[in-house]
Amino acid sequence: MIKQKPFSLSFRIIISNDTGRCLILRRASTCTDQPGKWDFPGGKINPSENFNDALYREVKEETGIEFVPEKAVGLAKFELDSVNVVCVMMEGKNISGDVILSDEHDLYKWVFVDEVLKMNLADWFIPFWKEYSQNAETE
């Protein structure tokens, strides 16, 4: 049997507001992985939790805002110490509420799609974002 790092499934949501900007969150300096880098709301799906519930729970926990998930737009793939992460990237629309951060993040910002790569984005999302922002330009 060939040994391999197990695969793990995760997700992030690109939540945009009325001005067309999307919400990014800065990972706290206490984060084990990628501290100080910019990330999107989302995370793992808890055991016994369905995907739809996880979408709402993570966004609520990490941002406090209300939103509507709209569609899946691609995958970000990266390795952590013990797992191969497959991260489903979703899009959603902000509908109400001010952002209230959890301990996991220390700053938030609403930015245009073409500004995201100018931020110190978590390495995990860079290949995905290059393609995503190119598609957004040609739409």
Next chain:
Amino acid sequence: MIKQKPFSLSFRIIISNDTGRCLILRRASTCTDQPGKWDFPGGKINPSENFNDALYREVKEETGIEFVPEKAVGLAKFELDSVNVVCVMMEGKNISGDVILSDEHDLYKWVFVDEVLKMNLADWFIPFWKEYSQNAETE
């Protein structure tokens, strides 16, 4: 609050063998959705089951073969009556075993990537496969 069909997460694995062909399974006539159409091994992740375990379980149940998951290659997106399905498409390598089908399928076939669209493929995978097979050609 805007009402919307909930999102559900699913997966399929494109398992290839030594000849470069991949395994497709024909959905039994008793299937509620897409009976008689060709599909790939995979399905839903059970509650309390992690993604990696689900990969092995579904392939074992549906095909009986041993395989190694290799990487995620994209998304297939489709609607069922009650859910918006986001289906993570993986690639894997067959390592041993003869195919033994479950009740869900009544036929299997090993086919080249460019032959899949000539089969009566489940509608769900057609947009994904068009892009996937194009990328395979240019690799």
